[in-house]
Amino acid sequence: MPNIARQTGDVSAAVDFDRPLLLTPGEDLAGYLTAAAGKTLLLLITCASVLAVILIFVFIAREAWPFLVGGNVGKLLGSTEWFPTAEPAEFGALAMLAGSLYITAGALIIAVPIGLSAAVFLSDIVPFRLRQIIKPIIELLAAIPSVAYGFFAVLVLSPWMQKNLGLPSGTNALNCSLILAIMAIPTIISIAEDALTSAGRELREGSYAIGATRAETLIKVVIPAAHSGIIAAVILGMMRAIGETMVVLMASGNATQVPSPWWNITQSVRTMTAIIAGDMGETVKGSEHYHCLFAIGFLLLVFTFMLNLVGEYFLARARRARGGAE
Amino acid sequence: MKKQWQKVVRLALVASLCMVPCGAGADEKPAAKEKKTRLQIEGSTTVGPIAKAFVAVFARKYKDVSITVKETGSGSGAAALIDGRCHIATMSRFMKPKEFKKAVENGVMPVAHVVAMDGVCVIVHPSNPVKALSIEQVRKIYKGEITNWKQLGGVDRKIVAISRDTSSGTYETFHKLLMKKQKMAKSVEYIAHNEQGRNRVKTTTGAISYVGLGFVDKSVKALKIGGVMPTRKTIASGKYPVSRPLFMFTNGYPKLGSTVHAFVTFHLTERGQEVIEAKGFVPLTNY
Numbered sequence: 113m114p115n116i117a118r119q120t121g122d123v124s125a126a127v128d129f130d131r132p133l134l135l136t137p138g139e140d141l142a143g144y145l146t147a148a149a150g151k152t153l154l155l156l157i158t159c160a161s162v163l164a165v166i167l168i169f170v171f172i173a174r175e176a177w178p179f180l181v182g183g184n185v186g187k188l189l190g191s192t193e194w195f196p197t198a199e200p201a202e203f204g205a206l207a208m209l210a211g212s213l214y215i216t217a218g219a220l221i222i223a224v225p226i227g228l229s230a231a232v233f234l235s236d237i238v239p240f241r242l243r244q245i246i247k248p249i250i251e252l253l254a255a256i257p258s259v260a261y262g263f264f265a266v267l268v269l270s271p272w273m274q275k276n277l278g279l280p281s282g283t284n285a286l287n288c289s290l291i292l293a294i295m296a297i298p299t300i301i302s303i304a305e306d307a308l309t310s311a312g313r314e315l316r317e318g319s320y321a322i323g324a325t326r327a328e329t330l331i332k333v334v335i336p337a338a339h340s341g342i343i344a345a346v347i348l349g350m351m352r353a354i355g356e357t358m359v360v361l362m363a364s365g366n367a368t369q370v371p372s373p374w375w376n377i378t379q380s381v382r383t384m385t386a387i388i389a390g391d392m393g394e395t396v397k398g399s400e401h402y403h404c405l406f407a408i409g410f411l412l413l414v415f416t417f418m419l420n421l422v423g424e425y426f427l428a429r430a431r432r433a434r435g436g437a438e
Numbered sequence: 439m440k441k442q443w444q445k446v447v448r449l450a451l452v453a454s455l456c457m458v459p460c461g462a463g464a465d466e467k468p469a470a471k472e473k474k475t476r477l478q479i480e481g482s483t484t485v486g487p488i489a490k491a492f493v494a495v496f497a498r499k500y501k502d503v504s505i506t507v508k509e510t511g512s513g514s515g516a517a518a519l520i521d522g523r524c525h526i527a528t529m530s531r532f533m534k535p536k537e538f539k540k541a542v543e544n545g546v547m548p549v550a551h552v553v554a555m556d557g558v559c560v561i562v563h564p565s566n567p568v569k570a571l572s573i574e575q576v577r578k579i580y581k582g583e584i585t586n587w588k589q590l591g592g593v594d595r596k597i598v599a600i601s602r603d604t605s606s607g608t609y610e611t612f613h614k615l616l617m618k619k620q621k622m623a624k625s626v627e628y629i630a631h632n633e634q635g636r637n638r639v640k641t642t643t644g645a646i647s648y649v650g651l652g653f654v655d656k657s658v659k660a661l662k663i664g665g666v667m668p669t670r671k672t673i674a675s676g677k678y679p680v681s682r683p684l685f686m687f688t689n690g691y692p693k694l695g696s697t698v699h700a701f702v703t704f705h706l707t708e709r710g711q712e713v714i715e716a717k718g719f720v721p722l723t724n725y
Contacts, residue, residue, distance in 0.1 A: 280642075
């Protein structure tokens with residue numbers, strides 16, 4: 113009781129009775145202007161990042177344009193003859209497209225089973241306290257700079273592969289896929305685990321109530337319920353792998369070839385990102401080679417843009433599903 | 439109202455006109471006072487170490503000069519000189535006609551200064567029993583026609599051919615003198631630096647690569663090419679088939695007595711020649 117009395121006393125003391133109820137026109141205007149200026153400023157700041165995206169798109173498209181209209185697109189996508197400094201120069205980027213595809217697919221084949229198993233383990237099986245320790249450590253993996261992974265690939269993994277797998281060259285698609293998988297795993301675990309957790313306790317308990325075992329609950333109920341989030345996790349992991357540059361530049365070996373036979377991923381490949389990073393610094397600005405690199409960059413941009421859209425679509429679906437469950 | 443505005447505008451114009459010469463004057467003065475000359479050097483990763491070693495000596499001698507050396511490849515060195523982004527372009531090959539044309543169009547007159555000689559050495563893993571190759575054999579390896587060391591009298595091991603990236607000067611010298619401008623096989627791996635090439639060969643038993651003489655050390659083995667071992671003597675005398683001059687290009691001949699002039703003639707001094715020898719290249723006076 114005395115507590116409440118003191119509180120009310122405080123409140124009445126804090127109210128300023130001398131203040132007029134209406135603002136003067138000057139104050140009113142100033143307040144309106146401040147609010148408007150603040151809003152405009154925030155709008156501009158927000159637009160800056162949107163504008164940056166648009167400008168990057170426009171810039172790359174503009175630099176790629178001379179190559180794209182030059183009638184070389186068919187060759188770019190259909191030929192593996194990449195001799196940019198030969199006379200006459202040949203720009204066939206099919207090997208690079210294939211390289212990106214090989215490395216990304218390889219990384220996903222390794223990362224998805226591991227990532228999803230770990231996500232299921234973390235969301236449904238492991239004791240809560242242990243999970244609180246494990247998850248931050250996994251997320252720490254994502255914070256390691258890619259050049260450190262690259263050094264690991266070249267100095268540790270590559271000699272190891274040569275010695276123990278008997279490969280002639282340790283810098284190859286397999287090495288690269290392994291490292292990219294390690295880099296994609298934290299993304300996959302983190303997002304998939306969120307999706308699985310948010311499938312909800314009611315769903316699991318309902319499943320147990322009709323007599324399902326834990327394995328049945330996980331495989332037949334929880335994972336299907338969280339599939340949108342899981343697909344989004346895989347796509348975001350894929351984007352991490354396809355856009356990565358430093359690691360592939362160091363670990364892929366940079367041989368401009370499509371592996372033959374096609375399943376031999378122990379051969380060296382070169383990716384779209386690696387060719388851009390490797391060649392861009394040394395091309396003469398405005399040359400055909402320069403525009404060709406931009407055309408490859410444009411392809412890559414369109415590629416990741418579409419992946420991003422698909423990922424966002426599934427993330428939004430997952431969010432909607434979660435809203436519905438609650 | 440209108441007149442007042444006009445007055446304001448006119449005042450502003452006058453004021454800005456006054457500011458221009460003042461501003462320019464203010465800019466010039468501190469530059470003259472500090473006398474800190476900036477020197478930009480860009481280009482070959484082979485000539486880069488020479489330039490960097492020169493800079494180390496220069497820094498002690500000329501305290502008022504700040505020099506930056508970028509190692510981005512001969513091609514980009516030429517591009518930088520053409521665009522006026524650097525004072526000296528270090529190059530391990532001569533300028534191409536195309537680059538010359540572009541330079542002249544941009545009002546840049548490239549002048550070549552030969553600072554040292556270099557041999558492109560073909561290197562293999564030290565455990566490799568092969569000691570010598572002919573030019574023909576090296577070419578066949580890089581064309582993918584010879585794929586196993588067994589075919590060259592070595593052990594049964596697949597050859598991993600490693601090349602510098604196609605815009606480096608070392609690549610162009612190799613491509614011209616050893617490959618006779620023929621295309622390399624698609625299975626050839628590309629690396630971006632001489633040191634990276636040496637490290638790959640050091641850790642890969644079946645590897646073959648090529649680097650400048652300055653990058654050959656005990657961890658790799660240089661092969662005899664056409665029966666000639668790459669040494670300072672054979673390179674300087676031209677006996678070794680893959681030797682080349684190393685250049686520094688300037689825009690016109692530098693003004694006598696200027697820092698640029700001192701830099702591009704530094705290889706003629708005793709100290710400069712010691713530096714070049716210490717880096718594993720061949721000074722010009724050995725002819």
